[in-house]
Amino acid sequence: MTDIKRLxxxxxxxxxxxxxxxxxxKSGHPGGSLGCADLLTALYFExxxxxxxxxxxxxxxxxxxxxxxxxxxxxxxxxxxxxYFPVEExxxxxxxxxxxxxxxxxxxxxxxxxxxTGSLGQGLSVGLGIALSKKMTDDSRTIFCLTGDGELQEGQxxxxxxxxxxxxxxxxxxxxxxxxxxxDGSTEDVMALGSIGSKWAAFxxxxxxxxxxxxxxxxxxxxxxxxxxxxxxxxFIVMKTEMGAGVDFMMGSHKWHGxxxxxxxxxxxxAQLPETLGDFAV
Amino acid sequence: MLDTITSTGKKATRDGFGAxxxxxxxxxxxxxxxxxxxxxxxxMGDFKNAYPDRFVQMGIAEANMMGVxxxxxxxxxxxxxxxxxxxxxxxxxxxxxxxxxxxDKNVKICASHAGLTLGEDGATHQILEDLGLMRxxxxxxxINPCDFHQTKAATIALADHHGPAYLRFGxxxxxxxxxxxxxxxxxALHLSEGTDVTIIATGHLVWIAVEAARxxxxxxxxxxxxxxHTIKPLDEAxxxxxxxxxxxxxxxxxxxxxxxxxxxxxQVLTTQHPAPQAFVAVDDSFGESGKPDQLLEKYCLxxxxxxxxxxxxxxxxxx
Numbered sequence: 001m002t003d004i005k006r007l008x009x010x011x012x013x014x015x016x017x018x019x020x021x022x023x024x025x026k027s028g029h030p031g032g033s034l035g036c037a038d039l040l041t042a043l044y045f046e047x048x049x050x051x052x053x054x055x056x057x058x059x060x061x062x063x064x065x066x067x068x069x070x071x072x073x074x075x076x077x078x079x080x081x082x083x084y085f086p087v088e089e090x091x092x093x094x095x096x097x098x099x100x101x102x103x104x105x106x107x108x109x110x111x112x113x114x115x116x117t118g119s120l121g122q123g124l125s126v127g128l129g130i131a132l133s134k135k136m137t138d139d140s141r142t143i144f145c146l147t148g149d150g151e152l153q154e155g156q157x158x159x160x161x162x163x164x165x166x167x168x169x170x171x172x173x174x175x176x177x178x179x180x181x182x183x184d185g186s187t188e189d190v191m192a193l194g195s196i197g198s199k200w201a202a203f204x205x206x207x208x209x210x211x212x213x214x215x216x217x218x219x220x221x222x223x224x225x226x227x228x229x230x231x232x233x234x235x236f237i238v239m240k241t242e243m244g245a246g247v248d249f250m251m252g253s254h255k256w257h258g259x260x261x262x263x264x265x266x267x268x269x270x271a272q273l274p275e276t277l278g279d280f281a282v
Numbered sequence: 283m284l285d286t287i288t289s290t291g292k293k294a295t296r297d298g299f300g301a302x303x304x305x306x307x308x309x310x311x312x313x314x315x316x317x318x319x320x321x322x323x324x325x326m327g328d329f330k331n332a333y334p335d336r337f338v339q340m341g342i343a344e345a346n347m348m349g350v351x352x353x354x355x356x357x358x359x360x361x362x363x364x365x366x367x368x369x370x371x372x373x374x375x376x377x378x379x380x381x382x383x384x385x386d387k388n389v390k391i392c393a394s395h396a397g398l399t400l401g402e403d404g405a406t407h408q409i410l411e412d413l414g415l416m417r418x419x420x421x422x423x424x425i426n427p428c429d430f431h432q433t434k435a436a437t438i439a440l441a442d443h444h445g446p447a448y449l450r451f452g453x454x455x456x457x458x459x460x461x462x463x464x465x466x467x468x469x470a471l472h473l474s475e476g477t478d479v480t481i482i483a484t485g486h487l488v489w490i491a492v493e494a495a496r497x498x499x500x501x502x503x504x505x506x507x508x509x510x511h512t513i514k515p516l517d518e519a520x521x522x523x524x525x526x527x528x529x530x531x532x533x534x535x536x537x538x539x540x541x542x543x544x545x546x547x548x549q550v551l552t553t554q555h556p557a558p559q560a561f562v563a564v565d566d567s568f569g570e571s572g573k574p575d576q577l578l579e580k581y582c583l584x585x586x587x588x589x590x591x592x593x594x595x596x597x598x599x600x601x
Contacts, residue, residue: 116380
């Protein structure tokens with residue numbers, strides 16, 4: 001039986017980490033990070049089989065690819081909190097000579113990262129390549145790939161959509177963070193995505209929806225997605241989230257996509273997020 | 283030494299790639315091949331037929347191909363991607379930059395129909411900028427072999443050379459002359475000893491440089507002839523040793539004079555041993571339709587141009 005309360009407590013600490021990291025760095029992307037905190041917590045603390053000792057080839061492990069690399073704060077927090085590197089290292093986010101680069105990279109040797117992301121639209125192709133290598137080696141583990149919704153405006157995503165269905169990569173679960181926001185405004189104003197689920201279904205994927213800001217819904221949704229694997233189609237989850245979820249004044253607007261809170265805003269945010277695992281020291 | 287360099291017939295460099303890839307399939311089960319709807323042009327059919335489970339048809343979707351290759355490499359495979367040079371580089375530069383080069387993925391980007399000599403298809407397909415694009419990526423190995431045998435050897439060598447690499451070859455049947463000669467990634471091939479002028483050539487231009495060297499020798503100009511197949515990392519020691527001996531150099535490549543072999547050599551010489559240099563390369567232009575021989579002549583990548591360039595740098599050196 002999943003302990004939802006435990007996962008919610010972890011997610012609260014992850015959210016504290018996010019706003020503290022971005023505040024300290026005076027830059028970064030808090031909005032999408034907060035929106036995806038429940039998903040990444042569920043993946044790393046409940047759903048995925050993974051080893052913090054970290055092997056690049058992920059043999060007999062599930063794999064997570066963060067295609068929308070700008071929400072690195074949430075990933076770094078979850079990796080640190082699950083033992084990939086010391087929690088204290090979170091304070092180095094975006095600093096010179098750090099492993100926690102603005103966007104995730106393998107280049108500085110950070111455990112947990114398997115490919116650089118940040119230039120959008122590329123992660124899914126890489127994830128499908130890992131999925132294919134697992135098929136070739138009879139490794140039954142799962143590939144999870146998170147993409148932003150605005151990111152679907154990149155053409156390469158649709159090349160990958162064709163490929164995943166054509167190759168029947170039914171060991172792959174793509175989760176699209178449907179928060180309806182991108183830098184210049186609403187996704188539907190900037191470049192309308194319309195019915196994302198219908199589009200992926202038409203491309204041959206098994207599509208489902210999930211509330212991304214309810215821990216119980218996320219855990220159930222990921223369980224449901226895994227049950228759909230192995231049936232000839234990769235799975236696509238339209239995950240509805242609120243950008244900035246957990247911090248009231250950061251929600252409902254694209255404004256908090258890529259700016260840092262000031263000192264007062266940090267305190268206001270932290271007041272809404274219980275400290276459950278201990279903050280990283282600065 | 284020039285007398286011993288003889289053509290044993292003609293085959294395309296892309297055939298050398300196909301033969302090398304098939305050989306790798308025989309000896310290394312980590313090798314997988316990806317192709318973007320150009321199976322016949324890339325000569326990947328023998329590999330596909332022998333190892334269908336390790337061949338991946340990617341369709342006309344090169345960006346996705348580069349990402350999938352990065353993923354396969356992450357999983358421990360050694361992927362070789364195959365498409366035209368234009369679609370292997372410029373079209374997918376950011377995918378290569380982020381998902382392969384910056385991520386240090388062991389992907390071998392194999393590119394046919396490079397340069398002018400693909401002929402009639404014209405400038406949309408005749409990329410003359412690819413060496414420069416790929417040279418600029420940190421950690422990228424860049425190889426431009428000169429004939430069937432060298433391309434086959436380079437293909438095979440790449441499987442044991444960890445890291446991202448770009449292998450550039452071409453379409454036309456071309457004289458074969460390196461059978462039995464050594465091949466080592468990053469190591470220049472010294473084709474002929476001479477004292478008056480260094481000629482450094484890569485790719486298809488190596489054979490033309492051999493013929494130009496014969497003409498120069500008849501005129502009494504002694505040529506130190508070097509084949510640089512690995513443009514990055516460059517065998518600087520071989521370049522410097524030769525130019526210190528001769529005092530001048532001609533570089534020859536089927537590429538824009540910006541960004542390619544000539545630039546790489548000039549950077550070594552200007553910083554370590556300044557010497558007169560002439561660039562036999564395309565003069566900052568696009569190509570056009572035509573027969574390979576017609577194009578090489580029109581764009582001054584021919585024997586006569588190399589001979590004149592050698593005479594020119596010798597005059598500067600002696601002035």
